[in-house]
Amino acid sequence: xxxxxxxxxxxxxxxxxxxxxxxxxxxxxxxxxxxxxxxxxxxxxxxxxxxxxxxxxxxxxxxxxxxxxxxxxxxxxxxxxxxxxxxxxxxxxxxxxxxxxxxxxxxxxxxxxxxxxxxxxxxxxxxxxxxxxxxxxxxxxxxxxxxxxxxxxxxxxxxxxxxxxxxxxxxxxxxxxxxxxxxxxxxxxxxxxxxxxxxxxxxxxxxxxxxxxxxxxxxxxxxxxxxxxxxxxxxxxxxxxxxxxxxxxxxxxxxxxxxxxxxxxxxxxxxxxxxxxxxxxxxxxxxxxxxxxxxxxxxxxxxxxxxxxxxxxxxxxxxxxxxxxxxxxxxxxxxxxxxxxxxxxxxxxxxxxxxxxxxxxxxxxxxxxxxxxxxxxxxxxxxxxxxxxxxxxxxxxxxxxxxxxxxxxxxxxxxxxxxxxxxxxxxxxxxxxxxxxxxxxxxxxxxxxxxxxxxxxxxxxxxx
Ligand SMILES: Cc1ncc(COP(=O)(O)O)c(C=O)c1O
Numbered sequence: 247x248x249x250x251x252x253x254x255x256x257x258x259x260x261x262x263x264x265x266x267x268x269x270x271x272x273x274x275x276x277x278x279x280x281x282x283x284x285x286x287x288x289x290x291x292x293x294x295x296x297x298x299x300x301x302x303x304x305x306x307x308x309x310x311x312x313x314x315x316x317x318x319x320x321x322x323x324x325x326x327x328x329x330x331x332x333x334x335x336x337x338x339x340x341x342x343x344x345x346x347x348x349x350x351x352x353x354x355x356x357x358x359x360x361x362x363x364x365x366x367x368x369x370x371x372x373x374x375x376x377x378x379x380x381x382x383x384x385x386x387x388x389x390x391x392x393x394x395x396x397x398x399x400x401x402x403x404x405x406x407x408x409x410x411x412x413x414x415x416x417x418x419x420x421x422x423x424x425x426x427x428x429x430x431x432x433x434x435x436x437x438x439x440x441x442x443x444x445x446x447x448x449x450x451x452x453x454x455x456x457x458x459x460x461x462x463x464x465x466x467x468x469x470x471x472x473x474x475x476x477x478x479x480x481x482x483x484x485x486x487x488x489x490x491x492x493x494x495x496x497x498x499x500x501x502x503x504x505x506x507x508x509x510x511x512x513x514x515x516x517x518x519x520x521x522x523x524x525x526x527x528x529x530x531x532x533x534x535x536x537x538x539x540x541x542x543x544x545x546x547x548x549x550x551x552x553x554x555x556x557x558x559x560x561x562x563x564x565x566x567x568x569x570x571x572x573x574x575x576x577x578x579x580x581x582x583x584x585x586x587x588x589x590x591x592x593x594x595x596x597x598x599x600x601x602x603x604x605x606x607x608x609x610x611x612x613x614x615x616x617x618x619x620x621x622x623x624x625x626x627x628x629x630x631x632x633x634x635x636x637x638x639x640x641x642x643x644x645x646x647x648x649x650x651x652x653x654x655x656x657x658x659x660x661x662x663x664x665x666x667x668x669x670x671x672x673x674x675x676x677x678x679x680x681x682x683x684x685x686x687x688x689x690x691x692x693x694x695x696x697x698x699x700x701x702x703x704x705x706x707x708x709x710x
Contacts, residue, residue, distance in 0.1 A: 407532035
């Protein structure tokens with residue numbers, strides 16, 4: 247209510263319906279008229295007074311301030327004289343919030359946070375808030391809270407064989423900020439950045455936003471086709487454990503070839519290891535970083551999938567010579583992340599809650615994954631061919647019957663099913679957001695929508 251009343255009054259002052267010197271009703275009167283608390287109105291008046299739209303004259307009331315000139319165009323804003331530079335015009339359209347909320351939700355990148363131990367998390371936050379309030383007046387370490395770096399180093403060394411200690415770790419606000427720091431140091435308009443195709447758009451767009459030239463490198467069942475890397479690339483972005491979005495893993499020969507290529511060409515390799523904690527078959531290959539003898543790999547991890555995206559904590563493990571530039575970039579971006587969440591997370595990891603939670607969620611996701619695979623294999627084997635994958639929270643599939651991923655996703659959406667189109671590469675289905683009880687029906691509807699899309703497709707082909 248405060249915002250609404252504030253906006254309306256402000257708008258009336260700006261478009262001249264309320265003129266300089268006009269008296270506003272007493273706060274009690276206006277509150278009565280609008281059926282709101284008097285405090286709401288006094289808050290609005292205070293805000294407009296502090297911004298100079300109103301002035302108060304002791305003993306006589308509140309008035310529209312003298313000297314406020316009417317805006318030229320009364321209701322709509324005039325076309326802005328400011329031109330948004332490319333590529334931001336285009337990126338802002340692509341990153342506009344998308345619609346959501348379909349009943350059968352196979353969206354990608356969404357973990358199930360309903361089983362997260364929030365009461366425990368709240369008590370860790372509360373106890374850390376008490377500790378931090380004793381030392382709140384200084385800026386903290388831009389590299390991240392020491393005990394959290396320590397905990398992350400132990401955890402990634404153990405789970406992903408990442409070779410590091412706490413000095414190698416930089417805590418970031420999610421993986422995306424790790425990419426942003428890397429981009430600010432290594433990508434400019436003179437840089438070629440190689441990305442997987444198909445790949446993770448948010449990393450690609452980030453490099454585009456720095457003006458870098460993007461080289462798309464194709465992916466097959468063994469991951470990135472290393473021999474297709476352009477020699478001028480100075481940054482290579484890969485998802486070796488669970489290729490995004492196809493789900494394949496980078497084979498050992500290709501890993502070795504990639505490292506050799508990067509060392510030869512003086513290129514950094516970003517290893518985005520975003521969801522490999524959830525693995526369901528054979529033990530996955532250790533991280534690419536664990537094979538790196540030349541110091542070319544920047545390993546990026548995130549807590550967005552293992553905990554929940556809103557925790558906004560990720561990390562970067564960087565070899566020594568590259569680290570200080572990345573820490574400097576962090577200082578110039580936002581100095582450092584908020585300490586409270588870092589401190590609570592450090593305790594969460596140190597006390598073994600993270601490992602326990604991952605074990606629990608792995609069982610839950612394994613059940614959904616099995617169910618989904620079963621349904622896909624029984625109901626949709628004639629339409630979809632699955633990409634091989636053993637980890638993560640989604641499965642990708644080629645569409646066999648001449649249909650594109652876009653056609654299938656659009657038809658599924660009309661049936662209340664959300665799946666991700668991968669264009670000519672097919673579709674992907676996440677199982678983080680969907681309850682097992684909904685999988686059968688979701689896949690049944692998907693099958694029907696593929697059948698319907700096919701009828702439309704055949705109609706087009708036959709010229710009907
Ligand atoms: C390929 C990939 N990398 C990284 C992330 C995680 O990003 P963040 O840690 O910024 O939430 C995601 C999330 O969807 C992803 O799909």
